[in-house]
Amino acid sequence: MALSETEMAMLRSAAGYIIPANAAMSVPGADDPAIFADIVASIGRYGADIHEALRRIEAAAGGVLATMSDAERGDAMTRFRREQPALAVSLGAVVARCYYRDDRVMRAIGMEVRAPYPQGFELEQGDWSLLDPVRKRGRMYRDAG
Amino acid sequence: MNEPVDVLIIGAGASGAAFAWSIAETKMRILCLEQGDWTKPSDFPSNGRDWEARASEDFAINPNRRQNPADYPINDDDSPIKVANFNGVGGGTILYAGHYPRLHPSDFRVHSLDGVADDWPIDYATLEPFYALNDKMTGVSGLAGDPAYPPKDVQMAPLPMGKTGRKIGTAMNELGWHWWPCDAAIPTSDYNGRARCINLGHCGGGCAQGAKATTDITYWPEALRARVELRTKCRVSRIETDADGMATGAWYFDGNGEEVFQPASIVVMACNGIGTPRILLNSASERFPNGLANSSDLVGRNLMLHPYAQIRGHFDEKLDGAKGPLIGTWSMQFYETDRERGFVRGYCYQFSRGLGPVATATNGMADGLIPWGAGHHEAFGRLFEHSAGMAAICEDLPEEINRVTLDPHLKDSNGIPAPKLTYRVGENTQRMLDHSIARGVEIMKTAGAHDITTKSPLSYAGWHLMGTARMGIDPRKSVVNEWGRSHDVKNLFIIDGSVFVTSGGVNPTSTIQALALYIADQFKTRIYDLFD
Numbered sequence A: 001m002a003l004s005e006t007e008m009a010m011l012r013s014a015a016g017y018i019i020p021a022n023a024a025m026s027v028p029g030a031d032d033p034a035i036f037a038d039i040v041a042s043i044g045r046y047g048a049d050i051h052e053a054l055r056r057i058e059a060a061a062g063g064v065l066a067t068m069s070d071a072e073r074g075d076a077m078t079r080f081r082r083e084q085p086a087l088a089v090s091l092g093a094v095v096a097r098c099y100y101r102d103d104r105v106m107r108a109i110g111m112e113v114r115a116p117y118p119q120g121f122e123l124e125q126g127d128w129s130l131l132d133p134v135r136k137r138g139r140m141y142r143d144a145g
Numbered sequence B: 001m002n003e004p005v006d007v008l009i010i011g012a013g014a015s016g017a018a019f020a021w022s023i024a025e026t027k028m029r030i031l032c033l034e035q036g037d038w039t040k041p042s043d044f045p046s047n048g049r050d051w052e053a054r055a056s057e058d059f060a061i062n063p064n065r066r067q068n069p070a071d072y073p074i075n076d077d078d079s080p081i082k083v084a085n086f087n088g089v090g091g092g093t094i095l096y097a098g099h100y101p102r103l104h105p106s107d108f109r110v111h112s113l114d115g116v117a118d119d120w121p122i123d124y125a126t127l128e129p130f131y132a133l134n135d136k137m138t139g140v141s142g143l144a145g146d147p148a149y150p151p152k153d154v155q156m157a158p159l160p161m162g163k164t165g166r167k168i169g170t171a172m173n174e175l176g177w178h179w180w181p182c183d184a185a186i187p188t189s190d191y192n193g194r195a196r197c198i199n200l201g202h203c204g205g206g207c208a209q210g211a212k213a214t215t216d217i218t219y220w221p222e223a224l225r226a227r228v229e230l231r232t233k234c235r236v237s238r239i240e241t242d243a244d245g246m247a248t249g250a251w252y253f254d255g256n257g258e259e260v261f262q263p264a265s266i267v268v269m270a271c272n273g274i275g276t277p278r279i280l281l282n283s284a285s286e287r288f289p290n291g292l293a294n295s296s297d298l299v300g301r302n303l304m305l306h307p308y309a310q311i312r313g314h315f316d317e318k319l320d321g322a323k324g325p326l327i328g329t330w331s332m333q334f335y336e337t338d339r340e341r342g343f344v345r346g347y348c349y350q351f352s353r354g355l356g357p358v359a360t361a362t363n364g365m366a367d368g369l370i371p372w373g374a375g376h377h378e379a380f381g382r383l384f385e386h387s388a389g390m391a392a393i394c395e396d397l398p399e400e401i402n403r404v405t406l407d408p409h410l411k412d413s414n415g416i417p418a419p420k421l422t423y424r425v426g427e428n429t430q431r432m433l434d435h436s437i438a439r440g441v442e443i444m445k446t447a448g449a450h451d452i453t454t455k456s457p458l459s460y461a462g463w464h465l466m467g468t469a470r471m472g473i474d475p476r477k478s479v480v481n482e483w484g485r486s487h488d489v490k491n492l493f494i495i496d497g498s499v500f501v502t503s504g505g506v507n508p509t510s511t512i513q514a515l516a517l518y519i520a521d522q523f524k525t526r527i528y529d530l531f532d
Helices: A005-018 A033-041 A044-061 A070-083 A085-099 A103-108 A128-137 B014-026 B110-114 B124-138 B162-175 B219-225 B272-282 B357-366 B376-383 B427-447 B509-525
Strands: B005-010 B030-033 B075-078 B229-231 B235-241 B247-253 B259-269 B308-314 B327-331 B347-352 B387-394 B403-411 B417-422 B450-455 B492-494
Touching: A005 A033, A005 A044, A005 A070, A005 A085, A033 A085, A044 A070, A044 A085, A070 A085, A085 B357, A128 B162, B005 B014, B005 B247, B014 B030, B014 B124, B014 B219, B014 B509, B030 B259, B124 B509, B162 B327, B162 B347, B162 B387, B162 B427, B219 B229, B235 B259, B235 B272, B259 B272, B272 B403, B272 B417, B308 B427, B347 B427, B357 B376, B387 B427, B427 B450
Parallel strands: B005 B030, B005 B259, B030 B229, B075 B417, B259 B492
Antiparallel strands: B235 B247, B247 B259, B308 B387, B308 B450, B327 B347, B347 B387, B403 B417
């Protein structure tokens, strides 16, 4: 389900509002060109939800989101989120799932920039003597013979 | 028409694979029809950077969301709990967490012990050798000596405790409550040609490492070597019968959409608690106007789904994040009946590690913990890799009003009627859910969590599909007998979760497979008088 030019502009503005850039953390916003291109290319099964979300945002904004002041845009997005919580979850998911796989963002949040496979990860094995109190309390299943 | 076979198994998932492997030694001609296909390890999401995104795309747990060619739609509008499954070789094991508890001895004597539902016609001791055999085939990691269970062996060391297990375990000790490393169908050392788990952390999207015990890499290679034939992309629509009321085979749509008849001397249903009643009900005929094997009117009834309650908390210190198998430890503290709690039967907790960044952000925004706009990054940083959680798996008692029927309008891509669920959470289960939320929050607070969230019942968690063709001795009150043979159709067997009499309060896969092996054993033992 392709987006129109108007929808693209609105989605980009919404994405940049949901996850803005943060210079102190050296992370781009979700409206960054590379991240936004990924968002548009990856809408997938959220297509119908995103079309509907953008229609609702436009209604909430009463104008062109991308040309609004930050305060006006914030008001419109807040109203949309309050009135359409399910669509807001879909919109947030579409934005977040591309934002948090961007190299710059992954580095900034302390992740290795790679897929889980094939290296995998290490976990502490732990000390199972922590179970001693459980062992001491003894059997707890019922006989059913 | 295809060449006849001796045994036709429908479904290549948890039960079908175990059954096929077991009866292969009979040297009969055995064919399994599977509507899905093989999944290559390189197809699994954890191979790529988009591993979290694909959990809501082609590896979504809900078939109505996933809509892959192998999937059929399910009308679940009339159920607060939506079905989770996977259609392909391996079935639901492809996407399961590998959490592998057994039922408890008391689960088979629910009526005798607690005065509700019905006892099973078999008991824990009957299944015990088949649990053990299944564990050996599967490769189970765990720690012997769990006081919540009769003694049982494990094949290898438990999953790593991690920071999350230590955090929750310490809290449970403080409360004086049971906890233990879980039995997991995930090898912690190399096992039967499978490499050990490397903590990819996305078991629920399929295991790219090939460590998690999915039946495409456990039972099926052995069964295929023993000359069982597995035919994929073949969707069965109905079972055919003859004038004697015996099954003669099954109609199926092949990968080209052609409808083909497969003759068979014996038909075995292994399509899960939704798929099996769907085919049986769709096999209605002049001889069986109410659906096949349904003189009791119980095919599709008594659907049990295991309502889940989810509790998640956040901590000041960094924990494991999404690294490692999702579930590492369990608690059976509230499993056995204590009437002072206000309900009978009980639930287990499965304690889970944290979430990946996408799930952290998505859930955090949905739960109101992460704002949109300027505060996003700070809130995200507070939650990411700082969370731990648990799910309570509540015993669902059988009720005839909870059922699977055929949808009069919705059909799959082959024109076969889709299943329709009519389900509501029972009063006893609701009290159990409420109790589990209260105790779960107590555990989280004891562990030092803040920003605690709860969900009950969890909507997209209908993994465990049970009870829709229950076993029993009385043909008026059950669909199959105590060894899985239909009361009505003497050469028709059912071996999946449909035959559960009650659900217990733990994940059912290990029991489904032990039952399949037990029925296979009965099948072999009675081979000369199977239809008497």
